[in-house]
Amino acid sequence: MASRRVFTPMLALPLSSSYYCGCAVGVGFPPAGIRVSRTAVLGLTSWKHLCYDNNSIHHPILSSSRTFVNLADRKKMTSPEEMSESLKLIVGLDDKNAKDLSTKPERVEDLLGFFKSQDITPESPREQKVMLFNIWTKVKNLNHRDFVARYVKNMKLDSTQKVDAAIRFVSAIKNTDAVDTEKFEKECGVGVVITHDETVRLVKTALEEEDLKSLKVSWMKNPNMMLGKMKRVPGLQWADINVVKSTLEELVPPMIKDVVIEETGSKTKHKDPVAGTSNTTGAAATIRKCPRNENWKLIANGLTRSKISDLPSCKEGTKVYVIGWAHRVRHQSRISFVELRDGSGFIQVVFEGATEPFHRETSLAIRATLKYEPKAKVDLQPPYELHVEEYAIIGNSDGSIENIITAESSPDKLLDDRHLVVRGTYGSTTLKVRHEVLRAFREYFWSLDMSEVTPPTLVNTQCEGGSTLFDVMYYGKNAYLTQSSQLYLETCTSALGDVYCILPSYRAEKSKTRRHLSEYTHLEAEYAVCNYEDLLSHLEDLLVEVFNRVIKRVGHLVAFMNPGELVDASADPCDPKSWKFAPKKPFKRLRYGDAIKFCNENGIINPETNAPFQFGEDITDQPERAMVEKIGEIVFMTHFPAVMKSFYMSRDEHDPTLTESVDILVPGVGEIVGGSMRMWDYDELLQAYQREGLDPSTYYWYTDQRKFGSTPHGGFGLGVERFLVWLLNLGSVREACLFPRYMGRCEP
Template sequence: MSESKTFYVNEKSGVDTSEATGSESHPFATPSYALFVNQDAKILVYKEIEEKPEQFEYQEISASALKKAKKGAESLKKKAEKQQKLKEEKDNLPKVSELSLSSIEEDSSLPKANKIKLNKIQENIDKRVIVNGWIHRLRVQKGLAFITLRDGYGFLQCILTGDLAKAKETQELTIESTVSIKGTILKLPEGKSAPGGVELKADYYEIIGLAPSGENSFTNKIQEGADPSLLLDQRHLTLRGETLSAVMKVRSVFLGAIRKVYKEEGLLEVTPPCMVQTQVEGGSTLFKMDYYGEEAYLTQSSQLYLETCLPSLGDVYCVQESFRAEKSHTRRHLSEYTHIEAELAFLTFDELLTHIETLISKTIQYVVEDPVAGPLIKQLNPNFQPPKLPFQRMEYIHALDWLNEHGILNDEGEPFKFGDDIAEAQERKMVDTINKPILLIRFPGEIKSFYMQKCKDDPRVTESVDVLMPNVGEITGGSMRSYDLDELLQGFKSHKIDPAPYYWFLDQRTYGTTPHGGYGLGTERILAWLCDRFTVRDCSLYPRFTGRCKP
């Protein structure tokens, strides 16, 4: 059994290498590495004293952080074992000094090769080409080498035979090295399989950038099943994996598809500011910043700015980052997310609902029919079914009846009553049971934003909507906006908000007010639904949430 001892951890000054001893003067950078060195060690973590930022102390690691660190240590252990196995396999290969060739030469008598991307493979069968990319998979054996090449557009299996396979350079190749390969694209014979049903028979290649081997090899840095925080630290590398890169490709197609639908629906794209001096969703979730000596914030929503565009530009939308300073660690929340928002004028609540369900259904249809995104969604989410029109419309009051009839209690363990907020868990249970897209409408005014238009037939409730999807929950929220100036000013007063900084927003009700409504979609939530991801963090290029603002 390993001897128990005390290790110090300081993520700012520590290092996770053999150079560190884990002492107070030479601390480790992470608790995971400390437990990897000694699984029974006592861990003391660097903490700054809030009242005195210049002072610090070492405190014993919390139970939750220790549990997380143990998982990380297990990942490091598996990484070390894998590295040792790779070393043993490499030791069994012919020694480089025993190989007959030390360099690779191109046959000048071969026809000229044309450079292509890997999405053009099928157009170049039986032709000699140049392909450039990263080595995604690699298998080298006596007299033969198999390379799966990746360039972001696709994958291609390349076969090296004879002198190419025996060359010194080939024996030293590593995963994620970049290479330029020349050869002929051939259809695979019956019974064999490879990406696209083809392979490239290589006749020459060059190494552009050789990736490290040994302790710093790619497979040693990125491991399936590793602690999520460790993988997020290496996000720039994990994006190279097939799953995350597939999600990002679907994301690109989705944004293109929704812009296409907006164009068909007659909405104009605008670009509102991200630095603002007003709030939309409440001051507690604002990121404050110094703006040339004035207090400003990162925007929570572009809604107010979109409303100002209606008189001059007609119906408008934006695809813009929004920021929420919520200290939430749920799988559905990010501190920065891509917010798709729209505002439309001179329409009724029913027309707004029809617009929203049309936008969602047409956009999803375009995405699943796309030649790139469609197969990727099938791969990531084999059981996905595009939503069919019309969506079921359910009033809030009827949702309470449904929940009570099915014995689903509120967060206090009591039957639902009017005015209760329907929490995510209960909402999910309802929509998953009904198993249809639902437009949940007419929420009480006290649980919704004060600027939402009250229903004429029942002033207790608002012309508001949440769009709920089976297996994912809410993906969109919106409402008709209050367009009476006095009513809006009363809302400002009741929420103790000074209306003066909002003069430009209030002027929309002074200089020609109109019925109008809008909504916001979280891109990452839509993608989590489309691609069957457990968390929205998988659907953001570099996710930002509480405690995570790197790399």
């Protein structure tokens, strides 16, 4: 509800069981389809805004900007929500574990103090922070904890393997604080360096001693079995695990390519039996291979390509031709299971017979028979399977795909590789629902015969205040990226009637909260002739109708992302009545003055002053969310003081110090819509320019709307990303867009 605030909403996935933020965003990388931690997606690029001094922690990213003067006083001075934010941003905990730990102020104090005692700075390597948190969690003896931490700080323990060994070593020491340093360093690999070339040599030597048949069986079953075996090879204990893994992926496939796996009792053969020859033992029979064609264009065999989403409407036994990506892969010696993804949906594919191993994200062409299988129904998969008749690999996926995104991927890493993250179950589902949301908004406006227009995004005027403008040089002149298309939309009402636009807006706010982006999708509408009550009625109709349209089309996707809002787990997710948070008219109304009173009566204080709210103060993000959570339903917050709002908002006829304005607040997010009636009197608008210190000549085109036949009119702006955060229970607006832009990030 901040004045002239961005209508930006804030990019989840089940949360990681690991405390550290990360978790592959459902990309099908290990663990496939896992939901990314909300903190990970929040994704601060660094700790540059976290400053330590001798006895204080200053955390300007939190909703309160005050400095905590003493760590011992934190639990008196900091709310659980603020402590949770500190733990997420400083230590890197995910949302759930940060919230859990924030209920234990003494533990929070100890953890932050431990990090400070090790001189961790914003520039310290993330790997070092992960190792220190592991030590803090598992080593109970404080002297032992500090002992191991010093080795990490001095880079003498430089890998998770060494730290794990160190934790085991000191944990085995009983009834003494003393540590045998020489034995500790020997058993924990201190000072041991295994070069890349040495690692490759040791892996190659170990593989040469392997039985090829056993190697192929274990590799096809689970490549990580060999990785575990390599860890036990003398000399590889302290090697970089990523180098070991990539070396295996490079060397093993060529070694086992021509190996034929036989039934028990037969000998390994390096070539298939020649047709027509008999096996002299009469007992050995080769495992049949799943038919593979080297030319993927021949797989169709006259069939038209089907989309996975269309398969449930086909009869069982139908032969189909599909193309997709291997989302999850499980190879066994005689059968393989692949969860296939083609953008329209997911389905399990069964490869009967041996297949040459391929990695996740390999693109495949498959001709198969559709079979009904209730056990196949998992998450977004239908109760059907495809049993392969013939397949081909279109594009191989490099083995490095397994290491790009892991459970310990940093927030920055997840955003750097967002192009891969969005392939995941949760990432792709979010984007699909986003598409349906935009479609539903447009359909609603079309049903009212409203016209879509496309105002410019390069402008020479301000709409919401100069402090958040992005400046650009436009052929030698100053210009700005638009904060809102509202003023331009108003110029169209006298020509087209009711109008709307869905375009990017930009705010140069130095904020990294879960609700703010520097570039966001701004849905705006202007009604050519209306009064204040008409405007509120339009907003109620809009939210109810759009929600219903989205649920009827993709309620199953919303249920996948936000199952807690279903009235019952067995309820039909595509029925709007099945949802607890479905918008219901009329929305509760709360005037700004009454909101101030509500906060003060319910112990919601102003975090900027650490005191009760006074009339005229902005109810910022944190108290706003606390207020709407207590109310427990969608709220129209109305009649803000004029001094808090933009110059173009019309005044309340009964109290000119107030505006005919409205914010829509929803539980879990806060503000998602801001709107108002617009000044339509010529002289009143000129006075507003003067109060704001604006040059009327720059706005001549806007003023002319009042000069040449004005009418009472109003409109609103809605942040699409915030709407999605509410609808899908996302942790941040960064989850709700393709490539988020915020302070410090403008890539990829």
